[in-house]
Amino acid sequence: MSSLTLPSPAKLNLFLHILGRRPDGYHELQTLFQFLDYGDTITLTTRPDDQILLEQPIPGVPDEENLVIRAARKLAATANNPVAGVSIAIDKRLPMGGGLGGGSSNAATTLLGLNYLWGLGHSLDELAEIGLTLGADVPVFVRGHSAWGEGVGEKLTDANPPEDWFVVIKPSCDISTKEIFSEQGLTRDTPGIKIAPAFEGDASRYRNDCEDVVRRLYPEVHQGLEWLAQFGPARLTGTGACIFGRFPTESAARIIWESKPSGITGFVAQGVNISPLHKKLTELK
Numbered sequence: 001m002s003s004l005t006l007p008s009p010a011k012l013n014l015f016l017h018i019l020g021r022r023p024d025g026y027h028e029l030q031t032l033f034q035f036l037d038y039g040d041t042i043t044l045t046t047r048p049d050d051q052i053l054l055e056q057p058i059p060g061v062p063d064e065e066n067l068v069i070r071a072a073r074k075l076a077a078t079a080n081n082p083v084a085g086v087s088i089a090i091d092k093r094l095p096m097g098g099g100l101g102g103g104s105s106n107a108a109t110t111l112l113g114l115n116y117l118w119g120l121g122h123s124l125d126e127l128a129e130i131g132l133t134l135g136a137d138v139p140v141f142v143r144g145h146s147a148w149g150e151g152v153g154e155k156l157t158d159a160n161p162p163e164d165w166f167v168v169i170k171p172s173c174d175i176s177t178k179e180i181f182s183e184q185g186l187t188r189d190t191p192g193i194k195i196a197p198a199f200e201g202d203a204s205r206y207r208n209d210c211e212d213v214v215r216r217l218y219p220e221v222h223q224g225l226e227w228l229a230q231f232g233p234a235r236l237t238g239t240g241a242c243i244f245g246r247f248p249t250e251s252a253a254r255i256i257w258e259s260k261p262s263g264i265t266g267f268v269a270q271g272v273n274i275s276p277l278h279k280k281l282t283e284l285k
């Protein structure tokens, strides 16, 4: 049996513009993804039989729907020869449905980890294509470089935003991506911008178009943003509920984190342009 323990980092949408809606109802986006040096950890252990199993179910997510199981099954189906079974353990730190991409990241880590353990030799392009069938955010985690995202987020161009520090807050509400994209009042006509070689994060030309709707529906998010905005640029990631404030140094971020009102949950982490998953896989080679 062989075993592999790998990081499954979070992402932030440093901005998120909605340009329009496609005939199939999906929204055309422009976004900037950056990874955080913070996330879940996944351990993959091969088995003597051919089963693909989750060691510990995630409450509220049936194993059949868990993105790691779905990713492993899809990958196994691409193999020319039978592959070993695998037990998958997820050490979950990322809040679910928080706009941090935890589920998509778990899927990508499983795809890359099993590609290595099973010796399949698929390229990142091939794995990103499999990933896209699991979710729009999976390809950026597979490619492992911060990126401008267009289309539904699958057209990716490498980006190098500053590796600033973030205070990430999880307001005490769960927000469904589908609910926000169904809202009447959502801004859906932001003009497309030319992707820029440099990103000045707090420039007024960059927003999260979901923010107004989410602030209106979820006062906890509004209050969190008002508090964070006192200290620097603050935004929603994805369709929420998590919000983040950006700081140039770790100590600046930690001072604000220590001053938070009681009851606020979240964490401090650095933005990184190479995914911690890819750093770890490079060390293994």
Ligand SMILES: C[C@@](CO)(OP(=O)(O)O)[C@H](O)COP(=O)(O)OP(=O)(O)OC[C@H]1O[C@@H](n2ccc(N)nc2=O)[C@H](O)[C@@H]1O
Pocket: 013, 025, 026, 027, 028, 029, 098, 099, 100, 101, 134, 135, 136, 137, 151, 152, 153, 177, 178, 181, 237, 238, 239, 240
């Ligand atoms: C908008 C982002 C930005 O990162 O939000 P977060 O999920 O991270 O918050 C993602 O692209 C989200 O992608 P993903 O998480 O794969 O979305 P899904 O679960 O497939 O989408 C749930 C529902 O949201 C709507 N949806 C999703 C993505 C999109 N570009 N347009 C949409 O209209 C669709 O109705 C879809 O059925």
Ligand SMILES: Nc1ncnc2c1ncn2[C@@H]1O[C@H](COP(=O)(O)OP(=O)(O)O)[C@@H](O)[C@H]1O
Pocket: 058, 060, 061, 065, 066, 067, 068, 090, 095, 096, 097, 098, 099, 100, 101, 102, 103, 104, 105, 106, 107, 177, 238, 240
């Ligand atoms: N391994 C997983 N981790 C987290 N969520 C998962 C996983 N597998 C399936 N899901 C489902 O995906 C949904 C979105 O989760 P997640 O990717 O963490 O949030 P978001 O897309 O808002 O960043 C969850 O609410 C959950 O139902």
